[in-house]
Amino acid sequence: SEVVLGSYNSGIVMGEIFRRFSYWIYLMAFFIALYELVMYKKGQRDAIIFGSSITVLFSGLMFSAVYAPNIISMQRLGIEATQSDTFKNIHMTSELDFKILAVALLILFIRRLMLLKVQ
Numbered sequence: 347s348e349v350v351l352g353s354y355n356s357g358i359v360m361g362e363i364f365r366r367f368s369y370w371i372y373l374m375a376f377f378i379a380l381y382e383l384v385m386y387k388k389g390q391r392d393a394i395i396f397g398s399s400i401t402v403l404f405s406g407l408m409f410s411a412v413y414a415p416n417i418i419s420m421q422r423l424g425i426e427a428t429q430s431d432t433f434k435n436i437h438m439t440s441e442l443d444f445k446i447l448a449v450a451l452l453i454l455f456i457r458r459l460m461l462l463k464v465q
Contacts, residue, residue, distance in 0.1 A: 354425045361418045368410035371447075375406045378454070394457045401450035405443050413440035 351359065382399045416436055420427045427433060 354421075354428060357428060358421055361414070361421050364409075364414045365418060368414050371406045371410045374451075375403050375410075378402055390461070392457065392461065395454060395461075398450045398454040398457065402447060402454055405447040405450060409440060409443050409447060413443060 378399055382395065385395075413436060417433070417440060420430075420433050420436070
C-alpha cells in the first residue's frame with residue numbers, strides 16, 4: 347500500500363534531512379575556507395574565486411546555523427507555527443539562500459577547473 351505524507355509530516359522529514367545535511371555543509375565550508383586560504387597564500391588570487399568562495403561560506407553557514415535550526419524549532423512548536431507568516435518567510439528565505447549556495451558552489455567548481463586547465 348502507498349503511504350502519503352501530509353505537508354506538515356513531509357516538512358518534518360525534510361527538516362531532518364537538512365539537519366543532517368548541515369554537517370556536510372559545515373565540513374564543505376571549512377574545507378573551502380582552508381583550501382582557498384592556502385591558494386591565496388601561494389599567490390593564486392582570482393576575483394571570481396574570491397567572490398564565489400565568500401558567497402559559499404556565508405550562504406552555507408547562514409543555511410546551516412540560522413535557517414535550518416529556526417525552521418526545525420518552529421516545526422517542533424506544531425502545525426500552527428508552520429502555517430504562520432514568519433515560518434513562510436523564513437522558509438522562503440532559506441530556499442533562496444540554498445539556491446545562492448548551489449550557484450556559488452557551481453561557479454567556484456567551474457572556475458577552479460578552468461584554472462587547473464590553464465596550468
